[in-house]
Amino acid sequence: MDRDEELLRGRIYGQDHDDPRQGPQPGRDYAELVGGPLDGLLLDITGWTKGEIDTGVALPTELGQFGAGGRAMYDPRPGDPRPCDRRRWDWSGDTP
Helix, strand or coil: CCHHHHHHCCCECCCCCCCCCCCCCCCCCEEEEECCCCCCCEEECCCCCHHHHHHCEEEECCCCCCCCCCEEEEEECCCCCCCCCEEEEEEEEEEC
16 A cells, blocks of 8 residues: 555545544444545545435545546445445446
8 A cells, every 4th residue: 555545544535634533533424435546535424314325426536537527436335234334335437
């Protein structure tokens, strides 16, 4: 794992890099992003409905195939046995 990957692991998507609360917070629900440009980041899904969670997301990122303005798509892993507070979502591609 290179230094950039190491810095991203366990961090929350969308959180400022100098935020003093850089890791997961108690009482929050997270999806672990697996694969793709946001691999290892956690997405805070606290308060999301089942429908929102089942749909997955297209997250803005400059790290994907399309650079600035592009989005990385992540979908919940079917049958993931992990607890609700740390589900895994798999990368399904990038979109402009």
